[in-house]
Amino acid sequence: MVSFMLNGAQVQADPKWNLLEAVQFYGINIPTLCHDEGLTPYGVCRMCVVEVGDQNRTKLVASCMHPITEGLNVRTHSSRVIKTRKMILELLIARCPSSKKLQDMAAMLELKQVRFDPLNEDCILCGLCVRMCEEQMVAKAIGYAGRGTDRYITTPFDMTSDECRKCGACMYICPVCELRCQGPQASTTLCSGCINTEPVCAPDYGEAMCFMVPCLSCVKKPEDVK
Amino acid sequence: MTIDESRLDSIIDEYNGEQGSLISILQDIQAQYQYLPREAMDYVAMRLKIPRVQVFGVATFFKAFSLKPKGKQRIHVCMGTACHVRGSKMVLEELERKLGIKAGDTTLDNEYTLETVNCLGACALGPVVVKNEEYRGQMTPIKVGSLLDTKKP
Amino acid sequence: MKLSSEKELEDLRNEIISGRDPNKLCIAVCGGTGCHAGGCSNVAQEIRTELDSKNLADKVDIRITGCHGFCERGPIVIVYPEGIFYQKVIPRDIKEIIASTIENGKIIDRLLYHDPVSGEKKIRVEDITFYQKQNRLILENNTRVDPAQIKDYLAINGYSALAKVLGKMTPEIVIDMVKSSGLRGRGGGGFPTGRKWESTRIAEGDVKYVICNADEGDPGAFMDRSILEGNPHSVLEGMIIGAYAIGSNEGHIYVRNEYPLAVSNISTAIKQAREFGILGDDILGSGFGFDVKVNRGGGAFVCGESTALMASLEGKPGEPRAKYIHTSEKGLWDKPSNLNNVETWANVPMIINKGSKWYSGIGTESSKGTKVFSLVGKINNTGLVEVSMGMTLREIIFDIGGGIPGGKSFKAVQTGGPSGGCIPESLIDMAVDYDRLMEAGSMMGSGGMIVMDEETCMVDLAKYFTNFLQEESCGKCVPCREGLRRMGDILKDITEGKGSMEDILLIEDLAGMLKDASLCGLGMTASNPVMSTLKYFKDEYLAHIIDHRCPAGVCRELITYGIDADNCTGCGMCKKNCPPGAISGERKETHVLDTGKCIKCGICYDVCKFKAVRKE
Numbered sequence: 001m002v003s004f005m006l007n008g009a010q011v012q013a014d015p016k017w018n019l020l021e022a023v024q025f026y027g028i029n030i031p032t033l034c035h036d037e038g039l040t041p042y043g044v045c046r047m048c049v050v051e052v053g054d055q056n057r058t059k060l061v062a063s064c065m066h067p068i069t070e071g072l073n074v075r076t077h078s079s080r081v082i083k084t085r086k087m088i089l090e091l092l093i094a095r096c097p098s099s100k101k102l103q104d105m106a107a108m109l110e111l112k113q114v115r116f117d118p119l120n121e122d123c124i125l126c127g128l129c130v131r132m133c134e135e136q137m138v139a140k141a142i143g144y145a146g147r148g149t150d151r152y153i154t155t156p157f158d159m160t161s162d163e164c165r166k167c168g169a170c171m172y173i174c175p176v177c178e179l180r181c182q183g184p185q186a187s188t189t190l191c192s193g194c195i196n197t198e199p200v201c202a203p204d205y206g207e208a209m210c211f212m213v214p215c216l217s218c219v220k221k222p223e224d225v226k
Numbered sequence: 227m228t229i230d231e232s233r234l235d236s237i238i239d240e241y242n243g244e245q246g247s248l249i250s251i252l253q254d255i256q257a258q259y260q261y262l263p264r265e266a267m268d269y270v271a272m273r274l275k276i277p278r279v280q281v282f283g284v285a286t287f288f289k290a291f292s293l294k295p296k297g298k299q300r301i302h303v304c305m306g307t308a309c310h311v312r313g314s315k316m317v318l319e320e321l322e323r324k325l326g327i328k329a330g331d332t333t334l335d336n337e338y339t340l341e342t343v344n345c346l347g348a349c350a351l352g353p354v355v356v357k358n359e360e361y362r363g364q365m366t367p368i369k370v371g372s373l374l375d376t377k378k379p
Numbered sequence: 380m381k382l383s384s385e386k387e388l389e390d391l392r393n394e395i396i397s398g399r400d401p402n403k404l405c406i407a408v409c410g411g412t413g414c415h416a417g418g419c420s421n422v423a424q425e426i427r428t429e430l431d432s433k434n435l436a437d438k439v440d441i442r443i444t445g446c447h448g449f450c451e452r453g454p455i456v457i458v459y460p461e462g463i464f465y466q467k468v469i470p471r472d473i474k475e476i477i478a479s480t481i482e483n484g485k486i487i488d489r490l491l492y493h494d495p496v497s498g499e500k501k502i503r504v505e506d507i508t509f510y511q512k513q514n515r516l517i518l519e520n521n522t523r524v525d526p527a528q529i530k531d532y533l534a535i536n537g538y539s540a541l542a543k544v545l546g547k548m549t550p551e552i553v554i555d556m557v558k559s560s561g562l563r564g565r566g567g568g569g570f571p572t573g574r575k576w577e578s579t580r581i582a583e584g585d586v587k588y589v590i591c592n593a594d595e596g597d598p599g600a601f602m603d604r605s606i607l608e609g610n611p612h613s614v615l616e617g618m619i620i621g622a623y624a625i626g627s628n629e630g631h632i633y634v635r636n637e638y639p640l641a642v643s644n645i646s647t648a649i650k651q652a653r654e655f656g657i658l659g660d661d662i663l664g665s666g667f668g669f670d671v672k673v674n675r676g677g678g679a680f681v682c683g684e685s686t687a688l689m690a691s692l693e694g695k696p697g698e699p700r701a702k703y704i705h706t707s708e709k710g711l712w713d714k715p716s717n718l719n720n721v722e723t724w725a726n727v728p729m730i731i732n733k734g735s736k737w738y739s740g741i742g743t744e745s746s747k748g749t750k751v752f753s754l755v756g757k758i759n760n761t762g763l764v765e766v767s768m769g770m771t772l773r774e775i776i777f778d779i780g781g782g783i784p785g786g787k788s789f790k791a792v793q794t795g796g797p798s799g800g801c802i803p804e805s806l807i808d809m810a811v812d813y814d815r816l817m818e819a820g821s822m823m824g825s826g827g828m829i830v831m832d833e834e835t836c837m838v839d840l841a842k843y844f845t846n847f848l849q850e851e852s853c854g855k856c857v858p859c860r861e862g863l864r865r866m867g868d869i870l871k872d873i874t875e876g877k878g879s880m881e882d883i884l885l886i887e888d889l890a891g892m893l894k895d896a897s898l899c900g901l902g903m904t905a906s907n908p909v910m911s912t913l914k915y916f917k918d919e920y921l922a923h924i925i926d927h928r929c930p931a932g933v934c935r936e937l938i939t940y941g942i943d944a945d946n947c948t949g950c951g952m953c954k955k956n957c958p959p960g961a962i963s964g965e966r967k968e969t970h971v972l973d974t975g976k977c978i979k980c981g982i983c984y985d986v987c988k989f990k991a992v993r994k995e
Binding site: 044045060062087094095116117124125146147149151 | 679681696700701703704849850851852853854855856857858860861862863864865868881885888889891892895896897898
């Protein structure tokens with residue numbers, strides 16, 4: 001066992017665990033998007049960042065990838081951590097405004113404003129499906145293509161392929177696509193927050209379930225509301 | 227298209243079929259075909275025993291690779307920092323106007339492909355344009371005309 | 380010929396040296412890429428033809444060397460043994476060079492370098508100010524060897540450091556020596572080289588790798604290319620010594636495919652080294668074996684990052700991974716791997732030969748040795764310069780670089796490539812070393828130095844680098860992929876006059892997140908160009924945002940062109956060249972520009988010989 005400092009308390013953990021597992025073991029909730037217990041950690045969504053180090057020499061690390069070392073001083077909810085998580089989430093919501101998962105996470109982190117124009121993408125590139133397909137289904141039928149802002153997940157040569165057995169595991173594990181909010185008219189609407197209350201882009205969003213300003217969950221722009 | 231598998235074999239064998247040599251192998255294939263035919267990539271994946279999607283990922287990740295055939299003549303405009311501060315953007319835009327295509331595209335008659343590169347390391351000559359391996363330094367939008375053949379592309 | 384002992388190497392060296400007449404005439408032609416682009420291969424061809432036709436071929440040697448550094452004046456030809464420096468040589472000049480200088484020992488005035496400040500003629504390399512202030516420990520050898528001839532390298536004492544290491548030193552002593560020399564990685568971060576070697580040496584594993592990073596992706600930087608092109612054996616020697624110290628038998632050189640000459644020269648060097656028993660099993664009869672492979676990069680800036688480079692060596696896309704477990708423990712194929720860049724490796728033989736004390740005597744407290752910079756942009760003497768660490772920016776830019784062309788004033792210098800920052804005029808007396816640059820919000824990087832004058836817009840420059848990084852980001856982690864995209868959008872808005880003061884706050888938020896949360900070094904340092912320009916040139920940002928004005932006259936949306944009636948002679952040049960036909964006017968009468976039609980391409984501004992086109 002190794003012992004380390006978790007939010008000021010001396011705790012112990014199995015050295016085989018990564019930092020995220022240890023923190024979760026002690027009941028502390030850290031938001032994650034690209035992490036799944038059954039898959040190799042990938043460390044790309046960066047939502048699970050925590051602050052490690054002492055006094056002036058601290059840095060943020062992705063807890064899902066970081067090993068636990070003896071005496072490590074970890075803070076899971078410092079102001080620097082929270083600020084970073086909110087900024088990352090703001091960027092992700094701007095990319096995929098209609099994702100229920102992201103909206104819920106925004107509510108949890110009290111993120112109330114998105115300062116960027118929405119892109120209306122579907123995929124947040126967390127890579128869970130790619131790892132699912134490779135590690136659990138041993139199919140390697142999907143992967144990444146392109147790079148930078150043009151990166152996307154696809155099949156070989158963007159074509160249907162023999163590698164894919166249509167098992168559906170990628171759909172199953174996707175945190176955003178299957179729960180995608182289609183707006184209040186769609187039959188698959190999940191939270192209905194935008195049906196039951198005033199549009200949240202109005203100044204008063206008190207009771208709304210969807211917390212975004214401008215309102216993105218119902219795929220309306222502020223100018224459509226008035 | 228049909229590909230000559232023996233030609234690919236000789237390239238792949240040169241690297242002992244090592245997975246780590248994927249990029250070099252693709253480069254050699256592109257040098258032969260001027261682009262990466264899908265059938266060739268399929269064959270490489272099979273020979274190196276790697277997933278096809280990995281070959282596709284590598285081919286789309288690196289800027290050096292093209293999945294589309296290129297034009298007969300290739301024009302590269304250097305967009306390195308030294309060329310940028312000396313006005314390479316103006317040169318590129320004039321070429322785009324003259325050829326009627328955007329950077330990365332090929333003219334409809336397959337004559338020219340216009341591309342940008344990040345730095346050719348010939349910064350003393352900036353802005354630099356390379357036409358079919360031939361370097362032209364101190365380019366300006368006005369000099370661009372002399373690069374293209376007189377017949378309208 | 381396979382050399383199987385240190386003695387055989389020394390015997391061969393003596394044989395080579397004694398077979399060479401130091402007073403024999405030799406024409407050295409710079410064959411670096413800069414001169415190549417200037418047509419040096421035609422010059423060399425012409426020399427050969429001319430020597431043949433005059434039956435001088437056996438009396439005069441011709442040597443195609445690597446880059447001499449003074450690219451501004453290329454193609455460069457030096458006539459030895461006197462060392463007469465001819466610049467901007469074209470094939471037409473060759474007949475005269477052979478007839479006057481070679482046959483009659485006469486110097487050709489018009490091909491000499493004329494100092495722009497004093498106007499004096501400079502005959503020899505050592506007379507030229509550009510070279511005088513440099514300390515060319517590494518680059519000097521570029522001018523002395525033909526990179527395709529291993530014997531040239533042996534003649535300048537090449538591979539003697541390797542022989543010394545294999546014959547007399549244990550790996551631990553080698554590592555101690557490199558440690559105490561104070562050598563730090565020349566690729567960017569400046570990590571102490573000896574410590575890196577040590578941690579790879581002690582890492583568990585039978586198979587270990589040594590890697591040379593020659594994927595010089597920084598735009599405007601070409602020092603690694605020049606070393607690899609000009610003196611590939613020095614890099615190989617460094618790598619073999621490193622491999623011996625680390626306990627590795629396999630090496631990789633990852634080189635940009637855009638550098639065909641470097642690929643070809645290093646491949647030739649490897650082949651020759653194998654033939655001479657300097658690579659392969661049982662090097663120089665020592666029992667130690669090591670071999671090197673050349674891998675060509677696919678054109679991705681992010682592959683300069685060590686883990687991305689290793690991924691690409693494994694045949695995968697160049698995506699970095701978290702380095703919480705160091706590559707010295709788990710690198711290429713999960714084996715302990717040691718990666719250094721070209722310049723670092725090239726420093727090693729020198730340290731072994733001359734000692735760590737000598738080496739650590741050069742430079743500053745924290746940064747030892749010399750550094751090669753590529754001095755480019757708005758500067759008179761574009762080229763490669765090698766100076767001792769600690770030289771001031773002013774000395775580099777004004778004494779060596781010859782200042783700013785066209786009587787313009789110096790504004791800033793950008794160091795460290797896209798991940799570096801801009802240093803303003805107020806800090807020009809700063810000594811250049813790893814830590815001073817870091818304090819100023821920039822970094823050493825691999826050594827690009829881009830000089831900017833009053834006509835460079837700092838917001839546009841920040842936008843240029845941000846867009847560059849956005850294109851080059853691998854896209855794996857959210858902060859870098861999404862953050863840089865948004866940063867680029869904001870800067871675009873500002874340069875188009877659509878920015879607001881809130882944008883500055885948003886930039887600062889994004890920059891903080893990029894630095895804190897990005898997966899690799901590319902993202903962590905990606906905000907440097909923006910934050911350093913914002914720190915030193917905030918007034919320019921404000922001018923764009925509040926006054927909708929670009930003080931440098933670069934941002935197209937914020938400038939307009941017009942024709943000054945007083946200066947216009949009606950020559951018609953602008954009208955003839957205007958792509959959209961926005962200029963009208965009769966011959967010899969004042970022309971008029973229709974701003975509605977103008978696409979702001981700037982052609983009229985460039986073609987006008989009478990300064991009649993205004994940009995405001």
